[in-house]
Amino acid sequence: MAKQYTSSFIDKLTYQSNRSVMEVCGSSNVTLREFGCEQSLLSRPDGSASFIQGDTSVLAAVYGPAEVKVSKEIYDRATLEVLIQPKVGLPSVRERSQEQCLRESCEASLLLSLHPRSSLTLILQLLSSFLNAACMALMDAGLPMSCLFCGVTCAIDADGCIITDPTAAQEKKSRALMTFAIDSAEHRVMTSSTKGSFSVHELQQCIAVSQKASEKIFQFYRDSVRRRYSKTL
Amino acid sequence: MKDTPLSNCERDFLLKAIEDKKRLDGRQTYDYRRIKITFGTDYGCCFVDLGKTRVMAQVSCELVAPKENRPNEGIMFFNIELSPMASPGFEQGRQSELSVKLNRQLERCLRNSKCIDTESLCVVSGEKVWQIRVDVHMLNHDGNLMDAASIAAITALCHFRRPDVSINGDEVTVYSPEERDPIPLSIYHMPISVSFSFFQQGTYLLVDPCEREERVMDGLLMIAMNKHREICSIQSSGGIMLLKEQVMRCSKIASVKVSEITELISKALENDRKARKAGEKCGFAESMPQERITALKTDETPVEMTDVTERANEIIQKAEPPLQTIPSLLVPAPGVGQVGQGLQNTWGLEEEEEEEEDDEDENSGEEQKEQTKMMEEEHDEKEESREGHVVQLSDSEEEEVVILHPETPNKTPKNAGSATHQKGATKSKRRQKK
Numbered sequence: 221m222a223k224q225y226t227s228s229f230i231d232k233l234t235y236q237s238n239r240s241v242m243e244v245c246g247s248s249n250v251t252l253r254e255f256g257c258e259q260s261l262l263s264r265p266d267g268s269a270s271f272i273q274g275d276t277s278v279l280a281a282v283y284g285p286a287e288v289k290v291s292k293e294i295y296d297r298a299t300l301e302v303l304i305q306p307k308v309g310l311p312s313v314r315e316r317s318q319e320q321c322l323r324e325s326c327e328a329s330l331l332l333s334l335h336p337r338s339s340l341t342l343i344l345q346l347l348s349s350f351l352n353a354a355c356m357a358l359m360d361a362g363l364p365m366s367c368l369f370c371g372v373t374c375a376i377d378a379d380g381c382i383i384t385d386p387t388a389a390q391e392k393k394s395r396a397l398m399t400f401a402i403d404s405a406e407h408r409v410m411t412s413s414t415k416g417s418f419s420v421h422e423l424q425q426c427i428a429v430s431q432k433a434s435e436k437i438f439q440f441y442r443d444s445v446r447r448r449y450s451k452t453l
Numbered sequence: 454m455k456d457t458p459l460s461n462c463e464r465d466f467l468l469k470a471i472e473d474k475k476r477l478d479g480r481q482t483y484d485y486r487r488i489k490i491t492f493g494t495d496y497g498c499c500f501v502d503l504g505k506t507r508v509m510a511q512v513s514c515e516l517v518a519p520k521e522n523r524p525n526e527g528i529m530f531f532n533i534e535l536s537p538m539a540s541p542g543f544e545q546g547r548q549s550e551l552s553v554k555l556n557r558q559l560e561r562c563l564r565n566s567k568c569i570d571t572e573s574l575c576v577v578s579g580e581k582v583w584q585i586r587v588d589v590h591m592l593n594h595d596g597n598l599m600d601a602a603s604i605a606a607i608t609a610l611c612h613f614r615r616p617d618v619s620i621n622g623d624e625v626t627v628y629s630p631e632e633r634d635p636i637p638l639s640i641y642h643m644p645i646s647v648s649f650s651f652f653q654q655g656t657y658l659l660v661d662p663c664e665r666e667e668r669v670m671d672g673l674l675m676i677a678m679n680k681h682r683e684i685c686s687i688q689s690s691g692g693i694m695l696l697k698e699q700v701m702r703c704s705k706i707a708s709v710k711v712s713e714i715t716e717l718i719s720k721a722l723e724n725d726r727k728a729r730k731a732g733e734k735c736g737f738a739e740s741m742p743q744e745r746i747t748a749l750k751t752d753e754t755p756v757e758m759t760d761v762t763e764r765a766n767e768i769i770q771k772a773e774p775p776l777q778t779i780p781s782l783l784v785p786a787p788g789v790g791q792v793g794q795g796l797q798n799t800w801g802l803e804e805e806e807e808e809e810e811d812d813e814d815e816n817s818g819e820e821q822k823e824q825t826k827m828m829e830e831e832h833d834e835k836e837e838s839r840e841g842h843v844v845q846l847s848d849s850e851e852e853e854v855v856i857l858h859p860e861t862p863n864k865t866p867k868n869a870g871s872a873t874h875q876k877g878a879t880k881s882k883r884r885q886k887k
Contacts, residue, residue, distance in 0.1 A: 287455060
């Protein structure tokens with residue numbers, strides 16, 4: 221049964237990622253919520269994109285390749301810096317770990333060795349499925365990449381049901397939480413970040429679900445790029 | 454990262470154009486750029502587009518203890534975040550001169566003008582008040598950040614709703630929005646900042662400078678005013694001398710602009726209120742333009758999930774059989790952990806023997822010294838030595854001495870102490886020999 225949850229107001233108030241939800245139990249049907257993107261919406265950055273999934277929106281901007289600080293220079297490739305800004309307050313440990321997760325995903329797909337001794341800066345505002353926004357911003361900036369990537373989050377609740385793209389409340393209740401970055405070339409897992417306990421079977425199931433969901437997101441990437449370069453609405 | 458510098462050619466061109474009463478984007482001297490106000494899904498979230506400048510403000514609240522000198526006033530906190538997203542020149546986490554200037558100006562504009570009733574934010578006098586925090590994030594810097602920030606901040610404050618509270622004796626109950634409708638802040642007036650830039654030592658004046666114009670300007674005058682034509686703050690920077698007439702003229706222009714902007718804000722708030730009441734979708738997602746080629750939106754898409762379980766099973770079957778399940782951790786003695794049942798701890802084996810030898814030696818020695826030794830004490834000794842053994846993993850001699858033995862009160866302290874020390878010393882010597 222696919223259920224629709226409306227994210228509660230308290231979530232909105234304390235700004236947690238408020239997403240409406242799709243849920244899957246076993247092998248039932250799953251829907252991806254409506255999602256949208258806009259590229260090149262900021263004038264200053266070299267590439268920018270906003271990615272919207274349900275009620276969640278993330279804004280990403282890329283600067284680079286550009287001059288790099290001597291202390292951060294790497295002689296054979298570009299330095300990638302990722303900054304995540306929370307909506308309220310200053311960045312904390314949570315943001316730092318997300319930055320690291322994202323940086324590692326991006327480094328895996330970007331061809332950084334084509335721009336030695338330069339810097340790339342990726343900045344994200346407003347959190348949640350930030351992987352998708354990051355990828356679209358990198359695409360907009362026209363950076364050479366070996367493949368695209370997208371992020372899918374799965375949660376396993378107390379009954380063992382898999383929920384994809386959970387709300388903040390569901391994340392709290394869930395037994396385990398997994399975030400995967402999946403590449404577009406072979407639909408392999410690029411990054412996985414997990415929390416909580418789960419069996420091997422559950423992990424494989426979540427990966428399979430994420431791979432299926434990723435196909436839809438990649439199709440969306442393709443459509444949006446096609447629309448952009450076709451110059452017709 | 455460094456900002457792109459402005460070349461002399463560009464500078465001369467811009468100044469020449471201003472002398473000819475022309476602006477790069479085709480505006481007239483007193484024209485504002487297009488202002489667009491949108492709201493996020495949650496209360497107190499507001500995006501302001503001023504031409505290409507883009508700013509987001511988010512208001513949040515928290516119950517805190519009030520300031521000592523103002524026990525029955527709520528606290529207002531303003532934070533302007535110059536995100537590196539806005540301009541490559543901005544750095545993360547560093548308080549630049551510009552950010553301090555903007556922060557101070559926003560505080561003067563909104564806090565010092567007393568536009569918000571802070572006394573209504575008091576819950577329990579001297580104990581609990583609401584702290585209203587306004588975070589302003591710069592997303593794109595194309596000039597005139599201050600005006601955009603002030604519009605975003607005041608609109609977000611007007612849009613914000615704080616949870617309802619009730620006081621029952623000493624108990625303070627905060628109601629969730631489902632239980633009771635949240636309450637808007639009481640706002641007396643809406644101060645809005647209007648910026649004027651001056652060129653050629655004040656000869657030319659432009660309203661709402663864009664980023665390029667800001668770079669070549671000589672001075673800046675910021676007037677914060679409300680729609681009742683009351684000036685809330687006035688700030689001149691850049692070190693130019695202004696005549697009284699110039700300031701008067703600017704304030705007249707400001708009053709016109711402020712009334713226009715206030716009207717726009719009330720309209721935007723009204724639209725949003727209607728949309729929320731009707732249960733329509735609102736927020737950033739809805740404000741996304743549809744008619745652009747750079748934007749695309751899809752409806753809900755079903756995902757084929759039929760073969761997920763089978764695939765997962767397949768992968769697991771293909772994979773190597775899982776390793777033997779490991780039983781829970783065994784603790785044979787305090788300080789010693791063992792994983793796996795029936796496995797001998799090979800680490801400690803030799804030393805255990807050595808230990809026993811040691812103990813025997815010691816015991817025999819001590820027996821010679823003191824014939825009247827209680828069995829209990831012997832037991833204590835053994836335990837002590839075992840504890841010593843656990844710590845012995847490092848082979849530095851110094852650490853041997855540092856071992857903290859639990860002092861047993863029923864023992865004669867002097868003897869026991871010396872015995873253990875000797876033991877430690879002998880053990881370390883043995884070890885070195887090995």
